[in-house]
Amino acid sequence: MQFKKRRGLNWMTLGLTYAGMYMARYNFGFANKELSDTFGFSKTEIGTIITISTLVYGLSAIFNGPIADRWGGRRAMITGALGACVFNIGFGLAAYMGFLGTGTFMLLYLASMWTLNQYFQSYSALALIKVNAGWFHVTERGVFSAIFGSMIQSGRFAVYALMTTALVAGLPWQWKFFLPAMIVGLFTFLTFLFVKDTPKDAGLDEFDPQDATSGDTEKITFKYVAKKVFTNPIAITIAAAEFCTGLVRKGFEEWFPRYMQEVHHLKLDSPVFQRNAFAVVIAGIAGAFIAGFMSDKVFGSRRPPVAFIGYILQVISLTIVALAPSLEAIIIAFTVNSLAISMVHSMLSGTASMDFGGKRAAATAAGMFDGMQYIGGSVMGIGAGWLIETYGWGTWGPSMVGFSVIGAILMLRLWNARPKSHSAH
DSSP states (O other), X not given: OHHHHHHHHHHHHHHHHHHHHHHHHHTHHHHHHHHHHHHOOOHHHHHHHHHHHHHHHHHHHHHHHHHHHHHOHHHHHHHHHHHHHHHHHHHHGGGGOGGGOSSHHHHHHHHHHHHHHHHHHHHHHHHHHHHHHTTSOGGGHHHHHHHHHHHXXXXXXXXXHHHHSHHHHTSOXXXXXXXXXXXXXXXXXXXXXXXXXXXXGGTOOOOOOOSTTTTOOSOOOHHHHHHHHHTOHHHHHHXXXXXXXXXXXXXXXXXXXXXXXXXXXXXXTSHHHXXXXXXXXXXXXXXXXXXHHIIIIISTTOSHHHHHHHHHHHHHHHHHHHHOOOHHHHHHHHHHHHHHHHHHHHHIIIIIHHHHHHHHHHHHHHHHHHHHHHHXXXXXXXXXXXXXXXXXXXXXXXXXXXXXXXHHHHHHHTTTOOOOOOTTO
């Protein structure tokens, strides 16, 4: 009872901090059009900011994974959250830097601030997964992924709620960055107060999660975690699938608010947009819970079958978006696509990283999976911006479908994959 109570405090604090950091990451989509209106940037120039910053996030996650494994998740989360807070403020301060003009210098400044934000953001998922790998047994992790996914979606819910209220929607664009920074700052302090890396650090007994590194006694070095993750064919296949996930996820999340504004002429605080945005978030939470319980209860703690179902749902949803039969059909497709993305993300980045990285190398595995996801997502910054600007919004949905198909095929190859514990050796 004491263990579960302390674990609950741990993941609740970490989860809320992660949700806060999501607010400080997905706020950009809601300022996308305003940045163009304010500074005269084209979609391709806005896409350049998205591409550079997303690519840096992806590469940083891969390299920061081993750092988080050595530091511990608590320290990594605090480092990442502090950076996200500082550079969101820095991004918003551009509103008061008229001396930079509205051309290249301003674009460079904004790209630099957002790229630095994304660098520090890259610690967040690694830190969360690193800590929780030490607190959750392998048979519980599907259900944990539901918690992980709902925490992610609560961040999206908060940013959608914040950005679509008449009060915030009516504020100057910079407040879309200042307000999330304040929230992240508060949760950083709470992480410092309450989060512990392991049950032992919290004064409890040792806990063996029975995962891929259970029973290992080697020192946690870069060589050790690299060998555990970067030479594992299952991990490499998951990373390839996550590239596809990221392209679809980033392509959807960074551009759908602007799609609704420009194609369907909806304002951010319009009732139809608000209902659509909240349906997307609720579907994301549902996707995480459906995936988690299906994984543990239906598929015997296997993650790939659930991810496969998620990819198939993405293919169906994006095909509907490509056909664009009506606003109502688009809203339903967006909602199902959000559920599907959440199913895949919570299974692969959230759970498979703990399973196949193990407690001792979880952050490295999470970095590899999350990093490849964001490298894939970087394609949909300048790529999507140029595509939409050149050929129109009709090309947006079709540009993502093929990658969901590839992800589904890769999950079929891993259908029966499970981690192997060494503790019995």
